[in-house]
Amino acid sequence: MTTEDPTVSNGARALLRTLTDAGVTVCFTNPGTSEMHFVAALDAEPSMRAVLTLFEGVATGAADGYARMADRPAATLLHLGCGLGNGLANLHNARKARVPVLNIVGDHATTHARYDTPLQSDIATVARNVSAWIRTASSPAQLCDDALDALDAALGPPGQVATLILPADVAWGEGAQPRARKPKPSPSRVTESFIDAAAQALRRGRRTALLLGGRALRAPALLDAARIAQQTGARLFAEVFPTRLQRGAGLPAVERLAYLAEFATLQLAEFDDLILVDARPPVSFFAYPGKPSELIAPGCTMHTLAAPEQDVDDALRRLARCVDAETLQPALQGAWRPPRPRGRLSAEKVCKAVGHLLPDDAIVVDEAQTSGVMLPHYTAGAPQHDLLALTGGAIGQGLPLAVGAAIACPQRPVLALVGDGAAMYTLQALWTMAREQLHVIAVVFDNRAYAILNVELQRVGARGAGSRARAQFELTAPPLDFVQLARGMGVPAERATTGEAFTAALEHALATPGPHLIDAVVPNAFSGLRLRLLPHLLSSLNGLPRPLAQAVKRRVAP
């Protein structure tokens, strides 16, 4: 019906109708003059929710968080190349997460581009790195087909970033008609030979692990993976930074690969075969002098069961059947919570309090960096929750991701655990949380440092670093007052310096609708740490299970 609506005529209106008809009903915005017709069309299209942000990195990170939870893309509305540029870091994270995002980037009218005015830039080039699909709309008549092509590209599978550049005169031009999206074929099935090869590897009796990423970290795939592990003795690992990991009591426990290559190498050391399921071959995040980038043991054979563009659920179901695990009851994580933390606050105690209180069906956004090493451990037995991680390594993702997740799932509490350094990149997200009254609890690990860089300075073997170098990691002078920063954007906030105070603040925030920020003042666990670094990290890193931690300790203790 809507496709012939005679009231819809200019490009912007027809575009909005096309998007909402196709299920894109949220748009994270930071508009400018070239987007004014899109903005004006919002009143004609109330089924599009336009969520204003004060910085484009918030809009793009929110679109990522929304899509991770809603399993459909949001749109962004960005102002020319510079607006897109401001959103680039979180689009990078979305790309690495294989999450669908549909960017609408306004541009000058086509007749105006040749004047090289102040805001003129080559938007397509700005978009190149992050976008699997880029097109500049050329006419109102063609615009809605362009939008549906963009949406198809975004949806993949796998999810991708698609960027539709919308010149102002295409938005304001008449003659546009909404278009209806045609259903797309489902993701391709993995061919039988790959299932057989994986099954053979599992049956061979060698030490085998499955590395799960993407869709494989969510039910039903995750349950089938656990059945396979149960039946064959294979170990399950998750990618270091999962897009969305379903976990908690009643779900299979999956050990995440460690961020530090030194430990990930040890996690993988014993395996002769590694089966990739919607995951990339494991490599270290950065390179370090004299150390290999690849993390698997020499001689380990890698197999790919399913690639991101394939039907991962189906592949794991068939593999489970193939190894006679189809009807097994997989090992599931038992319910368990740490006690309330007491005394002077530390990052570990924050993680403990989160594990103690995490409500059912929460969404946990983890950008806690060094402060979060104990988080997987203390929340392992908490009620079922989704964990969203920093997929692309571009910090400043946590708070925006929480905005989008909360808008996708208004009934679920969202905890955003963020380092103080990370929080400052996209702090403007707090304002959108307040404006939209989202139930997001932002916990800032306030250790007044880029603590991870103290660690990395050691790891890269940089010599000669003294006080001038270390000053580059210090957020002490002046300290950031996150309580004032949050209140300045309309978000209620408290500071906690003890386990008791933090737990009380978190209880209050969980029980009270709307956004909250808790400024968790914690010591920097890694300041001054030098050669003693590795042993110190051992027992906690990425929640390594105790037996592995012991094994690691034996190997690396001085």
Place this chain on the structure above:
Amino acid sequence: MTTEDPTVSNGARALLRTLTDAGVTVCFTNPGTSEMHFVAALDAEPSMRAVLTLFEGVATGAADGYARMADRPAATLLHLGCGLGNGLANLHNARKARVPVLNIVGDHATTHARYDTPLQSDIATVARNVSAWIRTASSPAQLCDDALDALDAALGPPGQVATLILPADVAWGEGAQPRARKPKPSPSRVTESFIDAAAQALRRGRRTALLLGGRALRAPALLDAARIAQQTGARLFAEVFPTRLQRGAGLPAVERLAYLAEFATLQLAEFDDLILVDARPPVSFFAYPGKPSELIAPGCTMHTLAAPEQDVDDALRRLARCVDAETLQPALQGAWRPPRPRGRLSAEKVCKAVGHLLPDDAIVVDEAQTSGVMLPHYTAGAPQHDLLALTGGAIGQGLPLAVGAAIACPQRPVLALVGDGAAMYTLQALWTMAREQLHVIAVVFDNRAYAILNVELQRVGARGAGSRARAQFELTAPPLDFVQLARGMGVPAERATTGEAFTAALEHALATPGPHLIDAVVPNAFSGLRLRLLPHLLSSLNGLPRPLAQAVKRRVAP
């Protein structure tokens, strides 16, 4: 001497030595793991001042502000493609300003790039839009030559953005030697025929204007331009958004072209000849349905006296000689200050207070948008000052620019006049002001709106805009509390709601070292404004002189 220093050996150390020897002694940083060797080398090179920022857009905007005032480039230190992406908007502004900036962008070790790890991206493509020069350093032995090539490219003339991509293994690799920069030839002289053509146009007796940009807005060029105007009756205009305009009592008064094309067209309507001096042909910022992009009158002849890459000072001197104006005393702006404003605060009263108190030799950063329309008028007769404007239209420039200007000129007070919306893009600049104890006074025009977009919505002729559209411009729910935001980053702050309070706060801030923020709560002059827009703006826009304002009023009043 330094070129053979045997203690300098790894790439990072040799690079720092090369840069400081060549006069690049400030680096605005936001480093990550891939930059750790550069950071470690800071202790060996104390003549490099590393200024930490909490967001890369602050670093790049600060580098722009520094170069505008120091007339030499600063370096930035950015973390891979995502760090560069975060800095892109202000690099765009620097590019449009023709300001030299030298980006050092860390990258993965060359051996690591093939693994497509989370932070891997195509940095050169991210850099493409803003950079006139891009190179990836390939070896420690070659690195310092690369850096000098980058510096030469940045210096131009005209100034440009140069991006040197520094893989981690080139930074940590041994065998690098510092290099000394060879002096470059001065900018090319304008050929005589262009001087003659301009002189002929001026002598022809037709109505002629000079449009000044870049270097032409600074002494000695500005004085020669004023002599030419004095002698020939030509009118002087400045580009809408000058990189750096020297003005105030005792300098020639130059009328800036209006941002709104409707008015700029009227400013230029009477001229038969327009002579461009380090300026681009005047065009409207955006396109509007049914309106021309070009601002000159039909039939107006444009001439170019000097292009940005040429010796502008020399060209204006020769033109002055050619029209026998060389020894004239040009008309200079007299000293004049508005009185102290009283009563309920408005944007106009803020501008009045600035004009009343502006100290000698101040630097004024103008990102005030709609709130700043009266600024040129009220500061015209204030003591001499430099005005830095939003050259590329990418908002979020004001506070970072002030950081850089203050570091370039530690003895000069810096006033950053910023809209509330603009301030929020790069608010993290406040923390660097506090950390470095810069004498920057940030004045936030707190009208709780993207006020300019209310104007633009009218100008683009968008129909059907209602409450949902207008909500995209409203920063009211919740209001931003800039006092808390500033204090949260260690910057003393006050709120002013009356002329008296604002003036007292500004007096205090000017007299007290270190940074300050004044939250100037002002009404949004343009809310609800519709068809009455144009006449309302007339008397004030961009400080149009009264006769022109009258002429405009006659033409556009309904």
